[in-house]
Amino acid sequence: DSGVTQTPKHLITATGQRVTLRCSPRSGDLSVYWYQQSLDQGLQFLIQYYNGEERAKGNILERFSAQQFPDLHSELNLSSLELGDSALYFCASSAAGTMNTEAFFGQGTRLTVV
Amino acid sequence: GQNIDQPTEMTATEGAIVQINCTYQTSGFNGLFWYQQHAGEAPTFLSYNVLDGLEEKGRFSSFLSRSKGYSYLLLKELQMKDSASYLCAALGGTSGSARQLTFGSGTQLTVLP
Numbered sequence: 001d002s003g004v005t006q007t008p009k010h011l012i013t014a015t016g017q018r019v020t021l022r023c024s025p026r027s028g029d030l031s032v033y034w035y036q037q038s039l040d041q042g043l044q045f046l047i048q049y050y051n052g053e054e055r056a057k058g059n060i061l062e063r064f065s066a067q068q069f070p071d072l073h074s075e076l077n078l079s080s081l082e083l084g085d086s087a088l089y090f091c092a093s094s095a096a097g098t099m100n101t102e103a104f105f106g107q108g109t110r111l112t113v114v
Numbered sequence: 115g116q117n118i119d120q121p122t123e124m125t126a127t128e129g130a131i132v133q134i135n136c137t138y139q140t141s142g143f144n145g146l147f148w149y150q151q152h153a154g155e156a157p158t159f160l161s162y163n164v165l166d167g168l169e170e171k172g173r174f175s176s177f178l179s180r181s182k183g184y185s186y187l188l189l190k191e192l193q194m195k196d197s198a199s200y201l202c203a204a205l206g207g208t209s210g211s212a213r214q215l216t217f218g219s220g221t222q223l224t225v226l227p
Contacts, residue, residue, distance in 0.1 A: 002156065043157065043201060043217040056213040090156060099205055099213050100145045100164060105156035 004106035012112045018079040025093030032074040038087035050097035118218035134187045136202030147203040
């Protein structure tokens with residue numbers, strides 16, 4: 001158990017809908033990272049938050065947004081969902097704000113868009 | 115731009131040694147990660163190299179050559195539980211929001227008895 005909690009574990013929704021994925025980092029970790037893992041594109045870095053502020057941005061679509069709250073949990077919002085958004089979404093956390101450090105991954109949320 | 119290449123699949127025998135190679139092209143290179151991912155599970159951190167050379171951690175070692183854009187993960191005394199996907203990831207970008215962590219597609223290692 002990495003100490004990172006993601007909910008829900010599974011989510012099935014229809015195209016065009018909006019969903020929110022939630023992540024609670026390890027106790028004491030200030031950084032939260034979001035990743036998308038699909039069969040055809042592998043693991044892709046989406047975005048990083050550090051202590052409530054956006055720190056780094058990867059290949060995140062404009063339809064996607066994230067935020068980190070004062071209690072350091074984070075939410076990833078996916079809107080206008082398309083079939084291609086079906087993937088495993090991982091959250092990871094680390095103590096530091098820099099990315100050159102070990103990150104601990106949650107078990108992921110499997111999103112299926114039908 | 116960012117580009118990571120690693121073999122798609124490898125097979126080795128229990129007790130043997132296997133080397134998984136990774137080449138990268140990353141602007142503003144700032145380090146190379148290796149992660150292990152068992153099927154259906156989350157990735158787990160194995161190593162991070164930012165300086166040239168070999169870093170050993172138990173049965174696993176990781177090597178980096180910055181001038182060649184090359185890294186490898188060496189697994190010794192292979193065990194069946196080492197069957198997993200091994201992900202190479204390069205950290206690039208200048209700073210702040212420009213930071214990028216780019217993953218390779220992973221090398222699926224199968225350890226045979």
